[in-house]
Amino acid sequence: MGRVVLERFPAGSPRGSWPAEEYAAQRMREGVPAEVVMDLDSDAFLVVVRQRESRSGH
Numbered sequence: 001m002g003r004v005v006l007e008r009f010p011a012g013s014p015r016g017s018w019p020a021e022e023y024a025a026q027r028m029r030e031g032v033p034a035e036v037v038m039d040l041d042s043d044a045f046l047v048v049v050r051q052r053e054s055r056s057g058h
Helices: 017-027
Strands: 002-010 034-038 043-053
Touching: 002 017, 002 034, 017 034, 017 043
Parallel strands: none
Antiparallel strands: 002 043, 034 043
């Protein structure tokens, strides 16, 4: 399985602000199984969904 990035949020949000988690929660209310992960290389929170890899020829 792979992951698809829906949105990126910088890690330096103001204290008490959780934009990545809020965005993921909204997607989940819409039925999209979103989760938040940290990308250490870019110092950002990513909202992702897992995606099944399709097999060609099937």
